[in-house]
Amino acid sequence: MGKTKRTTIKSRITRHVVIAIIITVGFMTVVNLVYLSRRIIEQQEMKLELATQMSANRVENWIKDMSTVTEDMASSLTATGDLSKDIVRAVVDRVALNHPEFYFVYFSDKLGNMTMARGVDFAKGVDPRERGWYKKAEAAGHTVVLDPYASATRPDVMMVTVATPVYWGTMMVGVVAVDADIESVQEFMGTINFEEGSYGFLLDSQNNIIVHPNADYNPTSEKITAAVDVMPELEKVLSSSKKDEYVTNKDYTGTSMVYSATTIENSNWTIAVAYPESNFLAHVDRGIRISLLVAVFCIALALGDITITIRNVLKPLEQINPAMDKIMEGDFTTKLNFATANDEIGDLQNKLAVTLEALSKVIQEQKYVLSEMEKGNLVVENIDDFPGELNEIATSVNSIKESFNDIISDIQFSAINLQSFAMGINESSDLEEMRSVFEELSAEANALMEKTSKFTTM
Numbered sequence: 001m002g003k004t005k006r007t008t009i010k011s012r013i014t015r016h017v018v019i020a021i022i023i024t025v026g027f028m029t030v031v032n033l034v035y036l037s038r039r040i041i042e043q044q045e046m047k048l049e050l051a052t053q054m055s056a057n058r059v060e061n062w063i064k065d066m067s068t069v070t071e072d073m074a075s076s077l078t079a080t081g082d083l084s085k086d087i088v089r090a091v092v093d094r095v096a097l098n099h100p101e102f103y104f105v106y107f108s109d110k111l112g113n114m115t116m117a118r119g120v121d122f123a124k125g126v127d128p129r130e131r132g133w134y135k136k137a138e139a140a141g142h143t144v145v146l147d148p149y150a151s152a153t154r155p156d157v158m159m160v161t162v163a164t165p166v167y168w169g170t171m172m173v174g175v176v177a178v179d180a181d182i183e184s185v186q187e188f189m190g191t192i193n194f195e196e197g198s199y200g201f202l203l204d205s206q207n208n209i210i211v212h213p214n215a216d217y218n219p220t221s222e223k224i225t226a227a228v229d230v231m232p233e234l235e236k237v238l239s240s241s242k243k244d245e246y247v248t249n250k251d252y253t254g255t256s257m258v259y260s261a262t263t264i265e266n267s268n269w270t271i272a273v274a275y276p277e278s279n280f281l282a283h284v285d286r287g288i289r290i291s292l293l294v295a296v297f298c299i300a301l302a303l304g305d306i307t308i309t310i311r312n313v314l315k316p317l318e319q320i321n322p323a324m325d326k327i328m329e330g331d332f333t334t335k336l337n338f339a340t341a342n343d344e345i346g347d348l349q350n351k352l353a354v355t356l357e358a359l360s361k362v363i364q365e366q367k368y369v370l371s372e373m374e375k376g377n378l379v380v381e382n383i384d385d386f387p388g389e390l391n392e393i394a395t396s397v398n399s400i401k402e403s404f405n406d407i408i409s410d411i412q413f414s415a416i417n418l419q420s421f422a423m424g425i426n427e428s429s430d431l432e433e434m435r436s437v438f439e440e441l442s443a444e445a446n447a448l449m450e451k452t453s454k455f456t457t458m
Contacts, residue, residue, distance in 0.1 A: 025298055025302070044275075048275045066178055074164045074167075077173075078167060085115060103157070103181045107175070144163055145269070147206060148224070160181075186211050198273060207228065365384070
């Protein structure tokens with residue numbers, strides 16, 4: 001088998017932890033980005049919807065202001081109970097004086113008598129009762145708003161009219177009306193503040209364009225432009241069942257826009273707002289960048305913390321390895337400081353320190369006893385009992401010492417006897433006595449040989 005590449009515990013733990021952190025943070029970031037993108041888009045859609053509704057409210061209030069004027073005129077004529085030319089002219093002239101923004105202010109009775117403010121003469125040969133504003137107000141029985149049309153008095157000017165029927169009791173006696181030309185409507189739309197890059201446009205009840213930033217789309221006496229003809233993508237949002245939808249497409253400038261529309265009450269006109277898609281994407285991109293920055297910061301913070309933690313956790317190993325190297329060299333005097341960490345590695349370091357201390361004690365005691373035996377001190381104290389299998393060493397050394405002690409004692413005793421026998425031989429000439437002495441010496445020598453027979457010598 002090939003030799004595997006050596007790695008450290010610290011590197012393996014760090015690598016696996018880093019991979020786990022990156023995968024976890026990466027997954028959470030992706031989920032967060034998906035959710036965040038949807039939330040940002042929803043917020044931008046709500047913002048677009050709010051801008052559309054606010055614009056619709058502005059237009060609706062503008063129409064209501066016109067309606068209030070015509071209804072006040074109708075109330076005045078009802079209150080006077082007199083439709084003589086002077087009375088009617090006084091009413092319409094007073095309104096025209098107070099509201100110079102109106103192009104025409106006028107009244108027609110049910111006999112077709114037409115009175116216009118500012119001394120304007122109605123178109124000759126035209127019966128006002130056959131005009132759309134009169135017929136619509138008469139049929140409705142209340143204030144009505146008319147889509148843009150060419151004025152009978154000024155055929156070259158497109159007008160928007162608000163008309164109110166005049167009643168005496170339950171009998172309708174005529175219709176009052178005010179006109180605003182298309183330019184006035186355009187000026188009013190210009191007063192609505194839209195976010196930079198976005199704009200609004202106004203459609204009539206037939207979804208024809210009343211006001212649009214592209215002047216070519218605006219109505220004239222020669223043509224009226226249908227919105228879906230120049231912006232077919234609006235068909236979805238202009239459908240009554242799909243007014244809450246948003247459509248994205250390029251506008252007349254080639255810019256990709258998101259369209260929103262809402263219907264104005266009473267007039268059935270539609271206000272639409274075009275919002276740059278790039279604004280949507282810019283908010284999404286900003287959210288993505290912030291999320292990625294937070295993710296990178298969290299990863300860096302986690303990596304820094306885990307690196308410090310791993311270093312502190314594995315720090316005891318930095319003391320254990322050098323100690324083990326010295327032990328392998330036969331040096332058991334190395335001291336290990338007791339760990340301060342209360343964990344498994346700290347327990348390991350503590351146990352290893354205790355083990356090294358015990359081994360060192362064993363070796364020192366053996367060294368002391370053997371050194372004393374080498375000096376001839378066979379009465380040195382026995383080695384104390386050691387834990388576990390180490391006790392066999394103590395038992396063996398103590399046994400050797402006792403064996404040596406017995407043998408040396410016997411040798412000393414035999415030497416004394418030999419000396420005593422030698423002196424006895426010198427003093428005696430009796431062969432039997434001498435033979436008896438040698439037999440005793442032989443017996444002692446045999447006993448001594450028997451005791452030393454278990455030792456193997458060179």
